[in-house]
Amino acid sequence: MKLLVDVGNTRLKWASVAGDARLRPGGVFAHTEGSLVAELRREWGALARVESAWVASVVSSAREEELAAFVRERFGLRAQFVRSPAVALGVRNAYAEPERLGVDRFLALAAAHAREARLQVLVSAGTALTVDALDAAGQHLGGLIVASPLAMRQAIVAGTARVVARGGQLRERPRSTADAVVTGSLYAAAGANERFSASLVSPGEAMPPLLLGGGGADELEPLLGQVERVHDLVLHGLALWAREAGTPDG
Structure with missing residues:
Protein backbone atom coordinates (compact mmCIF):
# COMPACT_ATOMS: atom_id res chain seq x y z
CA MET A 1 0.00 0.00 0.00
CA VAL A 82 7.32 15.67 -4.40
CA ARG A 83 8.46 18.97 -5.93
CA SER A 84 7.01 20.56 -9.04
CA PRO A 85 9.01 19.53 -12.14
CA ALA A 86 9.25 21.15 -15.55
CA VAL A 87 7.42 18.24 -17.19
CA ALA A 88 5.68 15.18 -15.74
CA LEU A 89 2.46 13.20 -15.99
CA GLY A 90 1.62 14.79 -19.33
CA VAL A 91 1.77 18.35 -17.93
CA ARG A 92 4.33 21.03 -18.87
CA ASN A 93 4.92 23.61 -16.18
CA ALA A 94 4.65 27.25 -17.33
CA TYR A 95 6.96 28.61 -14.63
CA ALA A 96 10.51 29.60 -15.65
CA GLU A 97 11.57 28.18 -12.27
CA PRO A 98 9.33 25.08 -12.18
CA GLU A 99 9.92 24.26 -8.53
CA ARG A 100 8.34 27.58 -7.52
CA LEU A 101 4.92 26.43 -8.69
CA GLY A 102 3.18 24.99 -5.65
CA VAL A 103 3.28 21.22 -5.92
CA ASP A 104 -0.38 21.07 -4.92
CA ARG A 105 -1.22 23.12 -8.02
CA PHE A 106 0.94 20.95 -10.28
CA LEU A 107 -0.50 17.66 -9.04
CA ALA A 108 -4.06 18.96 -9.27
CA LEU A 109 -3.41 19.97 -12.89
CA ALA A 110 -2.00 16.52 -13.62
CA ALA A 111 -5.09 14.86 -12.15
CA ALA A 112 -7.39 17.16 -14.13
CA HIS A 113 -5.49 16.41 -17.36
CA ALA A 114 -5.66 12.67 -16.72
CA ARG A 115 -9.39 13.04 -16.08
CA GLU A 116 -9.93 14.78 -19.44
CA ALA A 117 -7.48 16.39 -21.86
CA ARG A 118 -8.96 19.77 -22.86
CA LEU A 119 -8.63 23.49 -22.30
CA GLN A 120 -9.81 23.93 -18.71
CA VAL A 121 -9.49 26.14 -15.66
CA LEU A 122 -8.93 24.74 -12.21
CA VAL A 123 -9.98 26.81 -9.19
CA SER A 124 -8.95 25.71 -5.71
CA ALA A 125 -10.58 27.64 -2.87
CA GLY A 126 -8.44 27.00 0.16
CA THR A 127 -6.45 29.23 2.49
CA ALA A 128 -5.56 31.03 -0.73
CA LEU A 129 -7.56 30.97 -3.95
CA THR A 130 -5.57 29.59 -6.88
CA VAL A 131 -6.69 29.68 -10.49
CA ASP A 132 -4.76 27.73 -13.14
CA ALA A 133 -5.30 27.08 -16.84
CA LEU A 134 -4.30 24.01 -18.80
CA ASP A 135 -4.71 23.32 -22.50
CA ALA A 136 -5.62 20.06 -24.22
CA ALA A 137 -1.96 19.21 -24.84
CA GLY A 138 -1.14 19.49 -21.14
CA GLN A 139 0.54 22.89 -21.32
CA HIS A 140 0.08 24.89 -18.16
CA LEU A 141 -0.93 28.40 -19.27
CA GLY A 142 -0.21 30.12 -15.98
CA GLY A 143 -2.46 31.11 -13.14
CA LEU A 144 -3.39 33.39 -10.28
CA ILE A 145 -2.98 33.38 -6.52
CA VAL A 146 -5.63 35.48 -4.80
CA ALA A 147 -6.55 35.98 -1.17
CA SER A 148 -9.43 33.65 -0.42
CA PRO A 149 -12.79 35.27 0.42
CA LEU A 150 -12.25 34.29 4.05
CA ALA A 151 -8.77 35.85 4.08
CA MET A 152 -10.16 39.04 2.51
CA ARG A 153 -12.79 39.29 5.21
CA GLN A 154 -10.28 38.64 7.97
CA ALA A 155 -7.96 41.33 6.58
CA ILE A 156 -10.74 43.92 6.42
CA VAL A 157 -11.96 43.17 9.93
CA ALA A 158 -8.41 43.21 11.34
CA GLY A 159 -7.53 46.48 9.63
CA THR A 160 -10.62 48.53 10.47
CA ALA A 161 -12.19 49.65 13.72
CA ARG A 162 -15.89 49.37 13.01
CA VAL A 163 -16.27 46.81 10.24
CA VAL A 164 -17.62 43.37 11.11
CA ALA A 165 -18.37 40.39 8.89
CA ARG A 166 -19.99 38.10 11.45
CA GLY A 167 -23.37 36.89 10.23
CA GLY A 168 -22.92 38.40 6.78
CA GLN A 169 -24.44 36.70 3.74
CA LEU A 170 -24.15 36.89 -0.02
CA ARG A 171 -26.67 39.48 -1.22
CA GLU A 172 -27.20 40.93 -4.68
CA ARG A 173 -27.44 44.42 -3.19
CA PRO A 174 -26.02 44.35 0.34
CA ARG A 175 -27.65 46.68 2.85
CA SER A 176 -25.56 45.96 5.91
CA THR A 177 -21.83 46.14 6.60
CA ALA A 178 -21.54 42.41 7.27
CA ASP A 179 -23.36 41.52 4.04
CA ALA A 180 -21.24 44.07 2.14
CA VAL A 181 -17.99 42.51 3.38
CA VAL A 182 -19.06 38.93 2.63
CA THR A 183 -20.52 39.75 -0.78
CA GLY A 184 -17.56 41.94 -1.72
CA SER A 185 -15.08 39.19 -0.91
CA LEU A 186 -16.98 36.66 -3.01
CA TYR A 187 -17.45 39.08 -5.92
CA ALA A 188 -13.72 39.85 -5.89
CA ALA A 189 -12.79 36.16 -6.06
CA ALA A 190 -15.37 35.41 -8.75
CA GLY A 191 -14.27 38.45 -10.75
CA ALA A 192 -10.63 37.39 -10.73
CA ASN A 193 -11.61 33.98 -12.05
CA GLU A 194 -13.90 35.42 -14.72
CA ARG A 195 -11.27 37.85 -15.98
CA PHE A 196 -8.61 35.14 -16.13
CA SER A 197 -10.89 32.65 -17.90
CA ALA A 198 -11.90 35.30 -20.46
CA SER A 199 -8.23 35.86 -21.32
CA LEU A 200 -8.00 32.28 -22.58
CA VAL A 201 -10.59 32.58 -25.35
CA SER A 202 -11.43 34.98 -28.18
CA PRO A 203 -14.37 37.40 -27.81
CA GLY A 204 -17.63 35.57 -28.35
CA GLU A 205 -16.18 32.12 -27.64
CA ALA A 206 -17.51 29.99 -24.82
CA MET A 207 -15.63 30.09 -21.56
CA PRO A 208 -13.48 27.02 -20.85
CA PRO A 209 -14.82 24.38 -18.45
CA LEU A 210 -14.27 25.30 -14.82
CA LEU A 211 -13.25 22.74 -12.19
CA LEU A 212 -13.85 23.88 -8.61
CA GLY A 213 -12.52 22.32 -5.43
CA GLY A 214 -11.26 23.16 -1.97
CA GLY A 215 -12.77 23.84 1.42
CA GLY A 216 -14.21 27.20 0.39
CA ALA A 217 -15.87 25.98 -2.80
CA ASP A 218 -19.43 25.92 -1.48
CA GLU A 219 -19.76 29.65 -0.89
CA LEU A 220 -18.04 30.56 -4.17
CA GLU A 221 -19.89 28.17 -6.48
CA PRO A 222 -23.12 30.24 -6.83
CA LEU A 223 -21.11 33.07 -8.43
CA LEU A 224 -19.18 30.98 -10.94
CA GLY A 225 -22.01 29.76 -13.15
CA GLN A 226 -21.68 26.19 -14.42
CA VAL A 227 -18.84 24.39 -12.70
CA GLU A 228 -17.63 20.84 -12.27
CA ARG A 229 -17.03 20.11 -8.61
CA VAL A 230 -13.90 18.05 -8.01
CA HIS A 231 -12.50 16.53 -4.86
CA ASP A 232 -9.02 15.50 -3.72
CA LEU A 233 -7.32 16.32 -7.02
CA VAL A 234 -3.98 16.74 -5.26
CA LEU A 235 -4.22 13.23 -3.83
CA HIS A 236 -5.28 11.84 -7.20
CA GLY A 237 -2.30 13.57 -8.80
CA LEU A 238 -0.04 12.21 -6.07
CA ALA A 239 -1.36 8.71 -6.80
CA LEU A 240 -0.42 9.18 -10.46
CA TRP A 241 3.05 10.34 -9.43
CA ALA A 242 3.57 7.39 -7.07
CA ARG A 243 2.47 4.93 -9.77
CA GLU A 244 4.85 6.49 -12.27
CA ALA A 245 7.76 6.51 -9.83
CA GLY A 246 7.23 3.01 -8.48
CA THR A 247 8.22 2.01 -4.95
CA PRO A 248 11.44 3.67 -3.76
CA ASP A 249 13.90 2.14 -1.36
CA GLY A 250 13.16 2.96 2.26
Whole structure:
Protein backbone atom coordinates (compact mmCIF):
# COMPACT_ATOMS: atom_id res chain seq x y z
CA MET A 1 0.00 0.00 0.00
CA LYS A 2 1.18 3.51 -0.83
CA LEU A 3 0.42 6.28 1.64
CA LEU A 4 -0.45 9.64 0.05
CA VAL A 5 -0.28 12.86 2.06
CA ASP A 6 -1.39 16.35 1.03
CA VAL A 7 -0.15 18.96 3.52
CA GLY A 8 -1.80 22.30 2.79
CA ASN A 9 -1.41 25.58 4.62
CA THR A 10 -4.16 24.67 7.08
CA ARG A 11 -5.21 21.05 6.65
CA LEU A 12 -3.51 17.70 6.17
CA LYS A 13 -5.40 15.20 4.02
CA TRP A 14 -4.32 11.65 3.38
CA ALA A 15 -5.38 8.61 1.42
CA SER A 16 -3.90 5.33 0.27
CA VAL A 17 -3.68 3.38 -2.94
CA ALA A 18 -3.08 -0.36 -3.36
CA GLY A 19 -2.66 -2.75 -6.27
CA ASP A 20 -5.96 -1.86 -7.92
CA ALA A 21 -4.82 1.80 -8.17
CA ARG A 22 -8.09 2.97 -6.59
CA LEU A 23 -7.76 5.89 -4.21
CA ARG A 24 -8.98 4.95 -0.74
CA PRO A 25 -9.95 8.00 1.33
CA GLY A 26 -8.18 8.26 4.66
CA GLY A 27 -8.75 11.37 6.74
CA VAL A 28 -8.32 15.10 7.14
CA PHE A 29 -7.46 17.36 10.05
CA ALA A 30 -6.23 20.89 10.76
CA HIS A 31 -2.49 20.49 11.34
CA THR A 32 -1.98 24.02 12.66
CA GLU A 33 -3.81 23.20 15.88
CA GLY A 34 -2.21 20.98 18.51
CA SER A 35 0.49 18.40 17.95
CA LEU A 36 1.07 17.10 14.43
CA VAL A 37 2.60 13.87 15.72
CA ALA A 38 -0.29 13.23 18.11
CA GLU A 39 -2.79 13.69 15.28
CA LEU A 40 -0.80 11.37 13.00
CA ARG A 41 -0.67 8.68 15.69
CA ARG A 42 -4.46 8.78 15.88
CA GLU A 43 -4.93 8.87 12.11
CA TRP A 44 -2.38 6.19 11.16
CA GLY A 45 -2.48 3.96 14.23
CA ALA A 46 -4.21 1.10 12.40
CA LEU A 47 -2.31 1.31 9.10
CA ALA A 48 -0.27 -1.74 8.11
CA ARG A 49 1.83 -2.88 5.14
CA VAL A 50 2.74 0.64 4.02
CA GLU A 51 5.36 0.26 1.27
CA SER A 52 6.00 3.92 0.53
CA ALA A 53 4.88 7.39 1.62
CA TRP A 54 4.43 10.21 -0.88
CA VAL A 55 3.96 13.79 0.27
CA ALA A 56 2.79 16.97 -1.45
CA SER A 57 3.61 19.83 0.91
CA VAL A 58 3.43 23.62 0.88
CA VAL A 59 4.48 24.07 4.52
CA SER A 60 7.81 24.95 6.11
CA SER A 61 10.82 22.66 6.04
CA ALA A 62 10.60 22.33 9.83
CA ARG A 63 7.01 21.06 9.58
CA GLU A 64 8.04 18.69 6.79
CA GLU A 65 10.80 17.28 8.98
CA GLU A 66 8.28 16.58 11.73
CA LEU A 67 6.23 14.56 9.27
CA ALA A 68 9.30 12.81 7.81
CA ALA A 69 10.52 11.83 11.28
CA PHE A 70 7.17 10.31 12.17
CA VAL A 71 7.04 8.34 8.89
CA ARG A 72 10.49 6.94 9.72
CA GLU A 73 9.41 6.05 13.23
CA ARG A 74 6.02 4.59 12.35
CA PHE A 75 6.77 2.78 9.08
CA GLY A 76 10.56 2.64 8.79
CA LEU A 77 10.37 4.55 5.51
CA ARG A 78 11.80 7.70 4.00
CA ALA A 79 8.98 10.06 3.07
CA GLN A 80 9.13 11.06 -0.59
CA PHE A 81 8.45 14.80 -0.89
CA VAL A 82 7.32 15.67 -4.40
CA ARG A 83 8.46 18.97 -5.93
CA SER A 84 7.01 20.56 -9.04
CA PRO A 85 9.01 19.53 -12.14
CA ALA A 86 9.25 21.15 -15.55
CA VAL A 87 7.42 18.24 -17.19
CA ALA A 88 5.68 15.18 -15.74
CA LEU A 89 2.46 13.20 -15.99
CA GLY A 90 1.62 14.79 -19.33
CA VAL A 91 1.77 18.35 -17.93
CA ARG A 92 4.33 21.03 -18.87
CA ASN A 93 4.92 23.61 -16.18
CA ALA A 94 4.65 27.25 -17.33
CA TYR A 95 6.96 28.61 -14.63
CA ALA A 96 10.51 29.60 -15.65
CA GLU A 97 11.57 28.18 -12.27
CA PRO A 98 9.33 25.08 -12.18
CA GLU A 99 9.92 24.26 -8.53
CA ARG A 100 8.34 27.58 -7.52
CA LEU A 101 4.92 26.43 -8.69
CA GLY A 102 3.18 24.99 -5.65
CA VAL A 103 3.28 21.22 -5.92
CA ASP A 104 -0.38 21.07 -4.92
CA ARG A 105 -1.22 23.12 -8.02
CA PHE A 106 0.94 20.95 -10.28
CA LEU A 107 -0.50 17.66 -9.04
CA ALA A 108 -4.06 18.96 -9.27
CA LEU A 109 -3.41 19.97 -12.89
CA ALA A 110 -2.00 16.52 -13.62
CA ALA A 111 -5.09 14.86 -12.15
CA ALA A 112 -7.39 17.16 -14.13
CA HIS A 113 -5.49 16.41 -17.36
CA ALA A 114 -5.66 12.67 -16.72
CA ARG A 115 -9.39 13.04 -16.08
CA GLU A 116 -9.93 14.78 -19.44
CA ALA A 117 -7.48 16.39 -21.86
CA ARG A 118 -8.96 19.77 -22.86
CA LEU A 119 -8.63 23.49 -22.30
CA GLN A 120 -9.81 23.93 -18.71
CA VAL A 121 -9.49 26.14 -15.66
CA LEU A 122 -8.93 24.74 -12.21
CA VAL A 123 -9.98 26.81 -9.19
CA SER A 124 -8.95 25.71 -5.71
CA ALA A 125 -10.58 27.64 -2.87
CA GLY A 126 -8.44 27.00 0.16
CA THR A 127 -6.45 29.23 2.49
CA ALA A 128 -5.56 31.03 -0.73
CA LEU A 129 -7.56 30.97 -3.95
CA THR A 130 -5.57 29.59 -6.88
CA VAL A 131 -6.69 29.68 -10.49
CA ASP A 132 -4.76 27.73 -13.14
CA ALA A 133 -5.30 27.08 -16.84
CA LEU A 134 -4.30 24.01 -18.80
CA ASP A 135 -4.71 23.32 -22.50
CA ALA A 136 -5.62 20.06 -24.22
CA ALA A 137 -1.96 19.21 -24.84
CA GLY A 138 -1.14 19.49 -21.14
CA GLN A 139 0.54 22.89 -21.32
CA HIS A 140 0.08 24.89 -18.16
CA LEU A 141 -0.93 28.40 -19.27
CA GLY A 142 -0.21 30.12 -15.98
CA GLY A 143 -2.46 31.11 -13.14
CA LEU A 144 -3.39 33.39 -10.28
CA ILE A 145 -2.98 33.38 -6.52
CA VAL A 146 -5.63 35.48 -4.80
CA ALA A 147 -6.55 35.98 -1.17
CA SER A 148 -9.43 33.65 -0.42
CA PRO A 149 -12.79 35.27 0.42
CA LEU A 150 -12.25 34.29 4.05
CA ALA A 151 -8.77 35.85 4.08
CA MET A 152 -10.16 39.04 2.51
CA ARG A 153 -12.79 39.29 5.21
CA GLN A 154 -10.28 38.64 7.97
CA ALA A 155 -7.96 41.33 6.58
CA ILE A 156 -10.74 43.92 6.42
CA VAL A 157 -11.96 43.17 9.93
CA ALA A 158 -8.41 43.21 11.34
CA GLY A 159 -7.53 46.48 9.63
CA THR A 160 -10.62 48.53 10.47
CA ALA A 161 -12.19 49.65 13.72
CA ARG A 162 -15.89 49.37 13.01
CA VAL A 163 -16.27 46.81 10.24
CA VAL A 164 -17.62 43.37 11.11
CA ALA A 165 -18.37 40.39 8.89
CA ARG A 166 -19.99 38.10 11.45
CA GLY A 167 -23.37 36.89 10.23
CA GLY A 168 -22.92 38.40 6.78
CA GLN A 169 -24.44 36.70 3.74
CA LEU A 170 -24.15 36.89 -0.02
CA ARG A 171 -26.67 39.48 -1.22
CA GLU A 172 -27.20 40.93 -4.68
CA ARG A 173 -27.44 44.42 -3.19
CA PRO A 174 -26.02 44.35 0.34
CA ARG A 175 -27.65 46.68 2.85
CA SER A 176 -25.56 45.96 5.91
CA THR A 177 -21.83 46.14 6.60
CA ALA A 178 -21.54 42.41 7.27
CA ASP A 179 -23.36 41.52 4.04
CA ALA A 180 -21.24 44.07 2.14
CA VAL A 181 -17.99 42.51 3.38
CA VAL A 182 -19.06 38.93 2.63
CA THR A 183 -20.52 39.75 -0.78
CA GLY A 184 -17.56 41.94 -1.72
CA SER A 185 -15.08 39.19 -0.91
CA LEU A 186 -16.98 36.66 -3.01
CA TYR A 187 -17.45 39.08 -5.92
CA ALA A 188 -13.72 39.85 -5.89
CA ALA A 189 -12.79 36.16 -6.06
CA ALA A 190 -15.37 35.41 -8.75
CA GLY A 191 -14.27 38.45 -10.75
CA ALA A 192 -10.63 37.39 -10.73
CA ASN A 193 -11.61 33.98 -12.05
CA GLU A 194 -13.90 35.42 -14.72
CA ARG A 195 -11.27 37.85 -15.98
CA PHE A 196 -8.61 35.14 -16.13
CA SER A 197 -10.89 32.65 -17.90
CA ALA A 198 -11.90 35.30 -20.46
CA SER A 199 -8.23 35.86 -21.32
CA LEU A 200 -8.00 32.28 -22.58
CA VAL A 201 -10.59 32.58 -25.35
CA SER A 202 -11.43 34.98 -28.18
CA PRO A 203 -14.37 37.40 -27.81
CA GLY A 204 -17.63 35.57 -28.35
CA GLU A 205 -16.18 32.12 -27.64
CA ALA A 206 -17.51 29.99 -24.82
CA MET A 207 -15.63 30.09 -21.56
CA PRO A 208 -13.48 27.02 -20.85
CA PRO A 209 -14.82 24.38 -18.45
CA LEU A 210 -14.27 25.30 -14.82
CA LEU A 211 -13.25 22.74 -12.19
CA LEU A 212 -13.85 23.88 -8.61
CA GLY A 213 -12.52 22.32 -5.43
CA GLY A 214 -11.26 23.16 -1.97
CA GLY A 215 -12.77 23.84 1.42
CA GLY A 216 -14.21 27.20 0.39
CA ALA A 217 -15.87 25.98 -2.80
CA ASP A 218 -19.43 25.92 -1.48
CA GLU A 219 -19.76 29.65 -0.89
CA LEU A 220 -18.04 30.56 -4.17
CA GLU A 221 -19.89 28.17 -6.48
CA PRO A 222 -23.12 30.24 -6.83
CA LEU A 223 -21.11 33.07 -8.43
CA LEU A 224 -19.18 30.98 -10.94
CA GLY A 225 -22.01 29.76 -13.15
CA GLN A 226 -21.68 26.19 -14.42
CA VAL A 227 -18.84 24.39 -12.70
CA GLU A 228 -17.63 20.84 -12.27
CA ARG A 229 -17.03 20.11 -8.61
CA VAL A 230 -13.90 18.05 -8.01
CA HIS A 231 -12.50 16.53 -4.86
CA ASP A 232 -9.02 15.50 -3.72
CA LEU A 233 -7.32 16.32 -7.02
CA VAL A 234 -3.98 16.74 -5.26
CA LEU A 235 -4.22 13.23 -3.83
CA HIS A 236 -5.28 11.84 -7.20
CA GLY A 237 -2.30 13.57 -8.80
CA LEU A 238 -0.04 12.21 -6.07
CA ALA A 239 -1.36 8.71 -6.80
CA LEU A 240 -0.42 9.18 -10.46
CA TRP A 241 3.05 10.34 -9.43
CA ALA A 242 3.57 7.39 -7.07
CA ARG A 243 2.47 4.93 -9.77
CA GLU A 244 4.85 6.49 -12.27
CA ALA A 245 7.76 6.51 -9.83
CA GLY A 246 7.23 3.01 -8.48
CA THR A 247 8.22 2.01 -4.95
CA PRO A 248 11.44 3.67 -3.76
CA ASP A 249 13.90 2.14 -1.36
CA GLY A 250 13.16 2.96 2.26
